[in-house]
Amino acid sequence: MTRINKAACIGGGVIGGGWIARFLLAGIDVDVFDPHPEATRIVGEVLANAEKAYAMLTGAPLPQRGKLTFRVTLEQAVADADWIQESVPERLDLKRKVLTQIDAAARPDALIGSSTSGLLPTDLQRDMRHPERLFVAHPYNPVYLLPLVEIVGGEKTSMETIKAAMERLPPIGMKGVHIAKEIEAFVGDRLLEALWREALWLIKDDICTVETLDDVIRYSFGLRWAQMGLFQTYRIAGGEAGMRHFLAQFGPALQWNWTKLMDVVDLDDALVEKIGQQSDEQADGLSIRELERIRDENLVGILQTLKGSHGGKGWGAGKLLKDFEQGLWASAGDDKKLVDVAQPLRLIETKVSPAWVDYNGHMTEHRYLQVFGDTSDALLRLIGVDFAYVERGHSYYTVETHIRHLGEAKLGQAIHSTCQLLSADEKRLHVFHTICDTATGETIATAEHMLLHVDAKAGKAAPAPEEVLSKVRSIVKAHAKLPVPEGVGRHVGQKR
Ligand SMILES: NC(=O)C1=CN([C@@H]2O[C@H](COP(=O)(O)OP(=O)(O)OC[C@H]3O[C@@H](n4cnc5c(N)ncnc54)[C@H](O)[C@@H]3O)[C@@H](O)[C@H]2O)C=CC1
C-alpha cells in the first residue's frame, strides 16, 4: 500500500483542522498555511478533541504523532508535501486562486485534493499548469472520525491520480469512493441537500421545530443509516420478497405530493432567526466544543459496535476500523522492541471508551475481558502468533479465565495492562494479567488465564512449534525472577 509521507493543509478551519488531525494521528508530518490570526488555537482545539476520540476509539498502537508546523506562506507549506489538501472557503474564485498557487509551488509528483462540498473539479482545475493531479477529496465532518472521502476527477484529472489518491486513504483509516462522473455536490451532498431543503420547509411551515425534526431522524432512520445505508435498509423493509416487493409497494408513493424538492425555501431574516432561536434552545447551553465531544463519543461507540458486528468480522465502517487496527498492529511489528521482559510485560495502553461504560458509570464487566483478551493477543503477537500465523492454521485459544475486580475504571480514564507469564509447556501458557490506572499505577482488575495451543483445522490441541516455544521460554525464564502476583490460583467461593 502506498503511503502519504508528508502532507500540507491549506486552510485549517472546521474541515482543514479535521484533515490535520487525521494526518497527524496517522503519524504523518503536516505543514499548514492559514492566514487566520487564531489558526493555531483553532487547530489545537480540534486536535485535542481528535486525540481524546482516538484514545477511546482504539487500543491498537497508533504511530508516533506527526509533526505539526504552521508556515507563513502557502509556498513554504506545500514545498515538500506529497499530499496537499485545500480546505479554504467554498468560493470558486478563491479556490481557483489558491489551487493555482499550490500548483505552482508544489513538487511535480504531489497530489492535490480539494475538500469542496460541491464545486466541479473541472472548474477548479481550469487555471492550473498541471491540472491532471487535481481531484476532489470530499470528506465528512469530523474528518478524523468519519472515514469516507468522495474522490472525484475533472475532465483533466488523470486516472493515475485517482488511483494514487484511492490507495493512500486506507493507511490513514479512510475509505475512498470513486464517483464515476463529476456532478455538483457529488453523491453525499446531493442526498443531504435534498433532505436539508425539505427540513427547512418543514420548519418554515411550522410543521415541527428543529428539535422535533432532529428527534425524528435520530430515534429512527438515523440509527439505521449508520449501519446499512438506504438501499439495504429498504431491501429488508420489503420483507421476505425483498427489494422488488418494496419497490412495488412504495414506488407509487413517489408520484404523490410528498416532497417540495426543487422549491428552495427563502432563507429570509425571519426564518434564519426562527431556526437560530430553536437551535439555541435545543443546545440547552452546551457549547459547540461540548457538542463536538458528545458527537465524538457517540461516533466512537457506534464505530466500535460496528467493529464487533457480523459475528466479530466487522460491518461497514466497523470493518474498516478493524482492518485499520490490524494494519496498525502489523506496522507496529512485533512489540518486542517496546517491551521489557524483566518486568510484567506492559502490553495495552487505552482509555475507557463511552461504549464501555454501564449504568453504574464505570467500565462494564465484559469490557474487562476485552482488555484482558487484547492483552493476551498482544502477548501472542510478541511470541510470533500473529495474523499470518493464525491464517496458516494454528493459534492459541483461551480455555479458562478468572477475573477479579479490585477498583473502578471510569469514562475516559487512562488504563494499561501488564502480563506475567507464570509457566508454559509445549501446549499451554499460564498467564496473569493486570489492568492498572495509568495515572496512579493502582490495580483495577486482574485476570488469570490458561491458553492452549491448537491446530485450528484439526480442531484439537497441538504442540506449538519451536520458534514460538523459544520465545515463550525466554519470557518464562525472565518472569521466574519476579514475585508470584497476589491472587494467583484464587477461586470463587465462600467458606462453608
Ligand atoms: N464544514 C463542513 O461541514 C464541510 C465543509 N467542507 C468543505 O471544506 C472547505 C472548508 O470549509 P470549512 O472548513 O467548513 O470552512 P471554515 O470557514 O471553517 O475554514 C476555512 C479556513 O480557510 C482559511 N482561509 C481562508 N482563505 C485562505 C487562504 N487564501 N489560504 C489558506 N487558508 C485560507 C480560513 O482562515 C479558515 O480557517 C469548503 O470547501 C467546504 O465546502 C467539506 C465537508 C464538510
Ligand SMILES: C[N+](C)(C)CC(=O)CC(=O)[O-]
Ligand atoms: C454542509 N456541507 C455541505 C458542507 C456538508 C458536507 O459537505 C459534508 C458533511 O460533513 O455533512
